[in-house]
Amino acid sequence: MKIIHVLCGLALAATPALADSSSSSKAKPSADDQMIINHEHAVNQMEISLGQLAQAKSTNKAIQGFGKDLVTDHKKADSDLSAYAKSHNAVVGKDTPASDGDKQAAADMAKDVTALKMMKGDAFDKRFLEMMVTGHEHEISKVDTFMGQATDADLKTMLTNIKPVMQKHDDTAKSLEAQTPRS
Numbered sequence: 001m002k003i004i005h006v007l008c009g010l011a012l013a014a015t016p017a018l019a020d021s022s023s024s025s026k027a028k029p030s031a032d033d034q035m036i037i038n039h040e041h042a043v044n045q046m047e048i049s050l051g052q053l054a055q056a057k058s059t060n061k062a063i064q065g066f067g068k069d070l071v072t073d074h075k076k077a078d079s080d081l082s083a084y085a086k087s088h089n090a091v092v093g094k095d096t097p098a099s100d101g102d103k104q105a106a107a108d109m110a111k112d113v114t115a116l117k118m119m120k121g122d123a124f125d126k127r128f129l130e131m132m133v134t135g136h137e138h139e140i141s142k143v144d145t146f147m148g149q150a151t152d153a154d155l156k157t158m159l160t161n162i163k164p165v166m167q168k169h170d171d172t173a174k175s176l177e178a179q180t181p182r183s
Contacts, residue, residue: 029089036150038094040077050070051070051074053067088152088154126177136170147163
């Protein structure tokens with residue numbers, strides 16, 4: 001009987017340690033996974049910013065609605081990404097372009113966003129939609145690459161889930177672009 005009490009006491013004493021170890025048993029993400037987390041966060045933040053810009057600058061109700069959808073969808077994606085990062089002992093950090101091509105693309109995007117902020121009306125709508133088509137096609141391709149690079153199954157699932165949302169954004173941008181008057 002004494003042995004049972006001792007074993008029960010040991011089991012109870014070990015329970016908090018087991019609970020603590022299970023909540024932090026996830027290892028830090030691999031370098032590739034961390035790079036993916038950082039990149040996807042940067043994309044989400046850019047899309048939120050551009051969606052807000054479309055709502056403020058466009059006079060086209062459909063483009064304003066698209067902007068609202070961008071904000072809603074990318075805020076959710078970023079919230080999910082942040083929750084993933086927290087549960088996997090990752091820190092959402094700054095996106096660091098991996099290649100010279102990525103560095104140039106980031107510089108070009110920053111330049112395009114600066115120019116876009118100065119536009120309004122039809123000129124804004126035309127350039128915004130061009131950027132949305134080009135940007136979403138680029139990011140869909142990146143997500144395909146990331147799905148092959150990611151080592152964590154949960155991260156792969158997250159990428160798999162965001163891809164159709166990005167495809168929907170690309171399709172919407174193309175549809176709106178076809179409907180927008182050419183200047």
